[in-house]
Amino acid sequence: MNSSNERRAPALSGQRSALPTSSTAPSPPAGDADRRATNPLALHRALRKRLPVFDRHFDTLYPPAIRGVSSQFWTPVSVAVRASELLVRNRKTRVLDVGAGVGKFCLVGAAVTGAAFVGLEHREHFVEMANDAARRLRVRTASFVHARLDKFSADDFDAYYFYNPFEENLWNDGTQLDRTVELSERRFFADVEIAMSMLARARTGTLVATYHGFGGVMPSGYQRVLREPCWSDHIELWVKEARGEPVSRTDR
Numbered sequence: 001m002n003s004s005n006e007r008r009a010p011a012l013s014g015q016r017s018a019l020p021t022s023s024t025a026p027s028p029p030a031g032d033a034d035r036r037a038t039n040p041l042a043l044h045r046a047l048r049k050r051l052p053v054f055d056r057h058f059d060t061l062y063p064p065a066i067r068g069v070s071s072q073f074w075t076p077v078s079v080a081v082r083a084s085e086l087l088v089r090n091r092k093t094r095v096l097d098v099g100a101g102v103g104k105f106c107l108v109g110a111a112v113t114g115a116a117f118v119g120l121e122h123r124e125h126f127v128e129m130a131n132d133a134a135r136r137l138r139v140r141t142a143s144f145v146h147a148r149l150d151k152f153s154a155d156d157f158d159a160y161y162f163y164n165p166f167e168e169n170l171w172n173d174g175t176q177l178d179r180t181v182e183l184s185e186r187r188f189f190a191d192v193e194i195a196m197s198m199l200a201r202a203r204t205g206t207l208v209a210t211y212h213g214f215g216g217v218m219p220s221g222y223q224r225v226l227r228e229p230c231w232s233d234h235i236e237l238w239v240k241e242a243r244g245e246p247v248s249r250t251d252r
């Protein structure tokens with residue numbers, strides 16, 4: 001996630017009730033053009049045609065508290081479009097978003113490319129919001145799984161996306177999304193190590209895109225093929241070219 005302080009959104013930590021578990025119909029921004037642009041089917045159509053979509057329009061799919069943290073926690077639409085174009089080779093590609101939040105990356109990626117995007121998310125209320133947004137957008141190739149990375153078999157994918165999912169573990173209470181899941185330094189290191197082992201096991205040809213990194217280093221066998229300035233950081237694209245060494249603790 002974007003960790004620059006000046007972009008940090010109001011803290012939601014401890015305000016569980018500020019994050020409703022199902023989205024109520026968002027009040028559209030003023031103006032007919034905005035109202036048309038926030039229609040879920042119009043959003044889907046625009047994405048499919050690769051027309052520009054403003055984040056403030058896409059984010060109306062979510063409750064206000066979720067929109068309020070978008071610039072810090074959810075991938076901007078333009079970044080999601082670019083990263084998904086890089087990760088998807090054809091419509092059979094299966095992409096895993098490790099830490100999917102409310103589904104923004106997967107929904108944009110699935111709408112733009114038509115490929116299968118799976119979002120893994122440990123906060124159940126985010127999974128519900130992601131499913132709700134998918135239903136309203138009528139995006140059929142994005143799905144969401146409520147699980148922790150350490151309890152999920154993440155091996156059967158062609159491509160992985162990370163938007164710095166684990167860093168929240170290192171923040172203090174006021175800057176975390178909420179306290180509905182365990183967050184700790186111990187968990188940060190454990191999750192980074194799990195992600196690195198997962199990437200080390202991945203088959204040759206696997207693609208990995210990161211935005212603001214993932215907290216670890218890419219295991220041996222990966223080649224960085226692109227580093228492109230994008231929004232508040234860079235998108236990095238890695239390809240697994242050879243069988244690497246198993247990850248050891250000293251790699252982190």
Ligand SMILES: C[S@@+](CC[C@H](N)C(=O)[O-])C[C@H]1O[C@@H](n2cnc3c(N)ncnc32)[C@H](O)[C@@H]1O
Pocket residue numbers: 001002072073074075097098099100101102103104105120121122123126147148149150162163164165166191
């Ligand atoms: C920075 S947000 C990115 C959300 C989404 N990828 C996007 O770009 O819009 C990171 C998300 O990862 C989730 N997360 C962090 N650690 C996780 C874990 N070990 N297992 C599953 N989800 C995790 C958090 O709950 C949060 O919603």
